[in-house]
Amino acid sequence: MHKSLTELREAVRAFVEQHAIPREDPALAHDVARLDAVTRELQALAREAGIYAPHLPPEVGGLGLGWLERAEILEEAGRSFLGAPALNCAPPDQPNMVNLLRNGTPAQREQYLMPLVRGEVRSCFAMTEPAPGAGSDPAMLRTRAERLPGQPGKWVINGHKWFISGAVGADFAIVLARTGDGATMFLVDAGNPGYRLVRNIAGMDGYQIGGHGEIVLEHCVVGDDAVLGEPGQGFVYAQARLEPARLSHCMRFVGRASRAMEIAQQYAARRESFGQRLADLQQVQAMVADSHIDLHASRLMVRDCARRMDAGESVKHDSAMTKIFVSEAVWRVADRAVQIMGALGISDDTPVSMIQRELRPFRIYDGASELHRATLARRIFQHGMRP
Structure with missing residues (x-):
C-alpha cells in the first residue's frame, strides 16, 4: 500500500529523528570512510521504512515523486546531515542518476545506474x-x-x-x-x-x-x-543537470536551516540573562521573526519553481532567482541561530555551528550568486521583462 504524501513526510521525519540525527557526530563530519559505513547502514533502514529514493521512478526502485512532493520530503530529510544520503537522494549521486536515466544506454544503466540506485557504489x-x-x-x-x-x-x-x-x-x-x-x-x-x-x-x-x-x-x-x-552535447546536459540540482539543494538546506533555528528557539526559551529569558528580549524576537519570514519565503519560491517543473515549464529564470534567494536566506537563518546561542552556537556541542559552516558554500555551489544575478539581469534587459 502506497503512503500518502502526509504519511510519507511523517515517516521521513520520524526516520530522521530516530535514526539519522542520533548518528550525527562532529568526529564523523570529515571522516569519509566512516560516513560511507554509516550511510550504508542508514540506507538499509530507509528501504525497510519505505522512504528510499524519493526522486527515482518506481521502475528502478524509487518512489516516483514529482517535484512539488519532493520539496516536502527533501526538506524533512535535509534536517539531518545524514538524511539525504540515507534516502540516497544526496548530491552528486542524485543528479548523476538523473543523467544516466535520461542519457545512458541500456548497457550504461545496467553497469552504472543500477548499482548507484542500490547504494552499492558511489x-x-x-x-x-x-x-x-x-x-x-x-x-x-x-x-x-x-x-x-x-x-x-x-x-x-x-x-x-x-x-x-x-x-x-x-x-x-x-x-x-x-x-x-x-x-x-x-x-x-x-x-x-x-x-x-x-x-x-x-x-x-x-x-x-x-x-x-x-x-x-x-x-x-x-x-x-x-x-x-x-x-x-556535454554543456547542454550539464545545464539540464544544474537546474534540478540547485532546486534540490534549496529543498534540503531549508530543512537544515529550520533545524538550526528550532534549536536556537529552544535555547532562547530556557536561557536567562540579566534577569529575563532571551526569548523575552526584543532583539532576539526580531531575529526569530525574520528567520521565519526567510524560511517561509524560501519555501514559497521553492514550491513555485517545483510546480513549474512538474508542469514541464522552463525554470531557467525561476530556478536562478530561487537559488540566489534561498542560499542567502538560509545563511541568514543559521547565522541568527548562532548569534542567539552565543558561545554555544559556535561550539560543536550542538549541530548549529556545522549547519552554518555547511550553508556558507551554497552561495558558490551550482553557480555563484554574482553569476546568477548577472545572467538574470542580462535576460531581463534582453527580453524587456517587467518587474
Missing part, C-alpha cells in the same frame, strides 16, 4: 577545474578528450579537476571534457590507469559523502561506450 561529477579552468563559467573548460590516433573507437582524456564532491571512494566519475567545438560527458571508472585521485581537499563544510577531491586525468583512455549521451 559516483562523482568532474566538471570544475583549478584556475584558469572551468568554475562558474563552464566555457573555460580545459580538460580535453580526443580520438586516439590509430585506435578506432577510443578516446584519450587529459585534464585536471578539483573540488569534485564525492570523488574520494567514488567507483566512477562523469567527466566533462572539451571535444571539438563543444563538450562531451564520459563515464570513467576510478580504476582506469589514467585516472588519479590526488587528494581530498579540506573545506569548511562537513558530512560531504566522498569529500571534495582533486583528480588528474593523464592519458586516460576510454572507449565509445564511455560516452554518455551524444558527443558534443
Whole structure:
C-alpha cells in the first residue's frame, strides 16, 4: 500500500529523528570512510521504512515523486546531515542518476545506474577545474578528450579537476571534457590507469559523502561506450543537470536551516540573562521573526519553481532567482541561530555551528550568486521583462 504524501513526510521525519540525527557526530563530519559505513547502514533502514529514493521512478526502485512532493520530503530529510544520503537522494549521486536515466544506454544503466540506485557504489561529477579552468563559467573548460590516433573507437582524456564532491571512494566519475567545438560527458571508472585521485581537499563544510577531491586525468583512455549521451552535447546536459540540482539543494538546506533555528528557539526559551529569558528580549524576537519570514519565503519560491517543473515549464529564470534567494536566506537563518546561542552556537556541542559552516558554500555551489544575478539581469534587459 502506497503512503500518502502526509504519511510519507511523517515517516521521513520520524526516520530522521530516530535514526539519522542520533548518528550525527562532529568526529564523523570529515571522516569519509566512516560516513560511507554509516550511510550504508542508514540506507538499509530507509528501504525497510519505505522512504528510499524519493526522486527515482518506481521502475528502478524509487518512489516516483514529482517535484512539488519532493520539496516536502527533501526538506524533512535535509534536517539531518545524514538524511539525504540515507534516502540516497544526496548530491552528486542524485543528479548523476538523473543523467544516466535520461542519457545512458541500456548497457550504461545496467553497469552504472543500477548499482548507484542500490547504494552499492558511489559516483562523482568532474566538471570544475583549478584556475584558469572551468568554475562558474563552464566555457573555460580545459580538460580535453580526443580520438586516439590509430585506435578506432577510443578516446584519450587529459585534464585536471578539483573540488569534485564525492570523488574520494567514488567507483566512477562523469567527466566533462572539451571535444571539438563543444563538450562531451564520459563515464570513467576510478580504476582506469589514467585516472588519479590526488587528494581530498579540506573545506569548511562537513558530512560531504566522498569529500571534495582533486583528480588528474593523464592519458586516460576510454572507449565509445564511455560516452554518455551524444558527443558534443556535454554543456547542454550539464545545464539540464544544474537546474534540478540547485532546486534540490534549496529543498534540503531549508530543512537544515529550520533545524538550526528550532534549536536556537529552544535555547532562547530556557536561557536567562540579566534577569529575563532571551526569548523575552526584543532583539532576539526580531531575529526569530525574520528567520521565519526567510524560511517561509524560501519555501514559497521553492514550491513555485517545483510546480513549474512538474508542469514541464522552463525554470531557467525561476530556478536562478530561487537559488540566489534561498542560499542567502538560509545563511541568514543559521547565522541568527548562532548569534542567539552565543558561545554555544559556535561550539560543536550542538549541530548549529556545522549547519552554518555547511550553508556558507551554497552561495558558490551550482553557480555563484554574482553569476546568477548577472545572467538574470542580462535576460531581463534582453527580453524587456517587467518587474
